[in-house]
């Protein structure tokens with residue numbers, strides 16, 4: 009399997025975790041951050057996680073630093089454009105990109121609606137430059153910002169429902185379990201916005217059950233804990249809940265001890281709709297191509313498995329059926345999606 013030339017589909021990538029280091033350097037200068045950085049590489053310790061960390065909490069600390077970089081909306085346009093160009097360069101044909109308006113705006117008090125305008129501008133520019141790539145935007149609620157933030161983000165999604173393809177709940181699931189957000193996220197049902205939820209990343213199967221019972225998401229971000237419970241594996245297969253696996257992210261945050269012990273291949277073999285993703289390519293300094301190579305060399309995925317992963321991702325994507333059908337016809341030999 010030539011992983012580089014394989015047409016790819018990615019469903020789980022955070023805008024704020026995808027910043028090129030040169031761009032982050034320019035942003036740090038513009039923000040007058042007190043960091044001793046004379047070159048982009050000097051910033052690496054502040055905004056990259058290149059070795060396994062103590063726990064997921066440490067990665068969230070890096071995200072606190074990244075939040076301070078966002079001092080003007082024009083940076084958001086630049087990041088969006090660059091993320092999509094980077095994805096297109098590695099033959100990604102469909103990219104779902106997620107962002108938390110509350111997180112992006114919190115440091116400098118940016119306007120959610122204004123920053124969204126710039127974000128859309130960046131997406132459009134990149135699509136015109138890159139040509140053959142479809143992009144879907146997902147609004148994130150950061151659990152850590154609380155239930156009131158979730159309500160505001162659901163209201164934001166109502167205003168921008170025509171440009172969003174889905175909605176996500178992210179961050180610390182242990183402190184903020186999914187059932188706390190049922191009321192706040194209820195308006196999304198009427199909007200017809202499908203839900204993906206970060207769940208079972210650094211938590212156990214009970215948290216995933218809570219997520220499935222309370223929010224009924226179509227997809228699980230990470231979902232590592234699913235593999236620890238046979239009944240739960242059968243449930244995600246039966247209910248066709250797709251798994252957005254992010255191998256390197258999980259190893260670096262020590263949510264799994266090693267690539268060999270990552271459960272993605274087991275879940276795939278059991279019939280789950282497993283997809284492979286980068287999570288945060290800037291933060292972890294990686295590519296989707298690299299993740300697929302790791303899956304092949306260290307996680308037991310065959311070439312056919314990697315192709316099946318792209319098919320699962322195209323079927324589980326929140327982009328409209330006609331867009332996905334066009335991609336299926338052009339790049340996946342007319343794969344049936346329905």
Ligand SMILES: [Zn+2]
Pocket residue numbers: 020022178206229287
């Ligand atoms: Zn994520």
